[in-house]
Amino acid sequence: IFSFSSGAPGGIFLPILVLGAYIGAIFASVFIPICGLEGILVYRFIIISMAGFFTATVRSPITGIVLLSEMSGSTEALVSMLVVCLIAYVVPTLLGNEPIYESLLERLLNRRQEKFTPEPSRHVLSEYIVPLECKYIGVKIKNIPFPKNSIVVSVIRNGSYVIAQEDFQINYGDQIHILTDVNDFPYANREIEEIINGK
DSSP: OHHHHTTOTTTTHHHHHHHHHHHHHHHHHHHHHHHTOOGGGHHHHHHHHHHHHHHHHHOOHHHHHHHHHHHHTOOTTHHHHHHHHHHHHHHHHHHTOOOHHHHHHHHHHHHTTOOOOOOOOOEEEEEEEOOTTOTTTTOBGGGSOOOTTEEEEEEEETTEEEEOOTTOBOOTTOEEEEEEETTTHHHHHHHHHHHHTTO
């Protein structure tokens, strides 16, 4: 609680690994004497448990396996770790538990009374004709101050279709095709028209 509440980097990461290590150590102290296994195997139980607890909490099995293999400097328990991480991934998913970072994001948004609704990105392809009074005639596309969220994708010149490169210079009568995000289109379109029309 103190580690997470501090707001320091890794404030939730370190406690996850420590709790996983404690769970593995407790399980090993009970399981090893019952099964008559060698005491040296305790460290393997700890490493595997850390990877499993990390996977169950963050819901990222590959990251957990790679992280703990690197931390331990050994791949001896890789197969066991893989099995445990897969189980640790499937069980919380079937039970409907959300990953920790998604839960924290939802709490943060609720506290701020905001709603996060991811939407697929959509784009608008617009065409602009370069007039004679445009002050950027003969200027390379990379030197024209188009809005940052707009991309010049192609130009039609004298009936020929040209892929717009950064060093391409626009001329009078060029038909310029610009791709813009649909959410930014209203103000981006206004800026582009001002640039093209030389205002």
